[in-house]
Amino acid sequence: xxxxxxxxxxxxxxxxxxxxxxxxxxxxxxxxxxxxxxxxxxxxxxxxxxxxxxxxxxxxxxxxxxxxxxxxxxxxxxxxxxxxxxxxxxxxxxxxxxxxxxxxxxxxxxxxxxxxxxxxxxxxxxxxxxxxxxxxxxxxxxxxxxxxxxxxxxxxxxxxxxxxxxxxxxxxxxxxxxxxxxxxxxxxxxxxxxxxxxxxxxxxxxxxxxxxxxxxxxxxxxxxxxxxxxxxxxxxxxxxxxxxxxxxxxxxxxx
Ligand SMILES: Nc1ncnc2c1ncn2[C@@H]1O[C@H](COP(=O)(O)OP(=O)(O)OP(=O)(O)O)[C@@H](O)[C@H]1O
Ligand SMILES: [Mg+2]
Numbered sequence: 001x002x003x004x005x006x007x008x009x010x011x012x013x014x015x016x017x018x019x020x021x022x023x024x025x026x027x028x029x030x031x032x033x034x035x036x037x038x039x040x041x042x043x044x045x046x047x048x049x050x051x052x053x054x055x056x057x058x059x060x061x062x063x064x065x066x067x068x069x070x071x072x073x074x075x076x077x078x079x080x081x082x083x084x085x086x087x088x089x090x091x092x093x094x095x096x097x098x099x100x101x102x103x104x105x106x107x108x109x110x111x112x113x114x115x116x117x118x119x120x121x122x123x124x125x126x127x128x129x130x131x132x133x134x135x136x137x138x139x140x141x142x143x144x145x146x147x148x149x150x151x152x153x154x155x156x157x158x159x160x161x162x163x164x165x166x167x168x169x170x171x172x173x174x175x176x177x178x179x180x181x182x183x184x185x186x187x188x189x190x191x192x193x194x195x196x197x198x199x200x201x202x203x204x205x206x207x208x209x210x211x212x213x214x215x216x217x218x219x220x221x222x223x224x225x226x227x228x229x230x231x232x233x234x235x236x237x238x239x240x241x242x243x244x245x246x247x248x249x250x251x252x253x254x255x
């Protein structure tokens with residue numbers, strides 16, 4: 001098992017944003033976390049990545065304890081993420097944004113100064129080539145020199161994914177990658193995620209777009225008010241009456 005989350009709990013004030021949540025992610029699969037707004041999905045990501053420390057429970061990655069580590073230690077262990085609200089470096093180019101993920105985990109000043117150096121060394125060259133290849137995979141290599149802020153929103157989402165992939169992670173956490181994408185972009189994204197999985201990458205997907213979730217996820221945990229209310233394959237979760245009630249209201253059906 002690549003990632004094992006057990007009894008994960010986090011309180012904000014007196015309120016449990018995440019309570020006794022557990023799930024296991026097999027290497028080479030896409031695991032989805034779904035649930036209504038405020039269910040605790042992003043908080044789970046913040047706990048896994050060390051942005052928040054849990055009040056209870058354990059997180060094991062490659063059979064080593066992850067909880068208690070700092071964000072940079074979690075990144076170094078091989079876990080990267082994207083953000084629900086994009087966190088690109090808008091003043092940097094598209095290429096530079098990917099390079100920060102490849103090399104330096106956010107040390108933007110360093111990247112800038114590196115790029116300004118007169119003689120770029122062999123290692124830097126490798127990073128540039130690798131970053132350009134990643135941009136090619138998301139169809140953004142033609143925009144490498146543009147400021148990130150100049151890209152349309154859908155392409156900025158893809159850029160953030162490319163940056164998350166740049167360090168060669170074992171596990172990538174994607175927080176609503178389809179939010180704000182049109183239907184063509186969403187289909188492209190789903191195809192891209194499936195291709196990444198075929199190449200052996202493990203992902204956890206938080207997403208409200210049920211069509212995408214049902215298409216790409218191998219297993220799903222449904223959260224509601226911080227607690228897991230269902231776990232299973234897309235077919236099992238879609239058929240679960242409690243999920244339909246909690247997630248969509250009495251009269252609707254999932255996708
Ligand atoms: N830093 C924080 N301080 C206080 N409360 C927080 C904090 N982060 C999240 N919360 C609360 O915890 C609960 C879970 O929030 P979270 O962002 O994890 O939900 P979510 O499932 O990601 O929702 P959405 O689908 O809207 O993104 C919410 O009630 C939220 O208001
Ligand atoms: Mg969220």
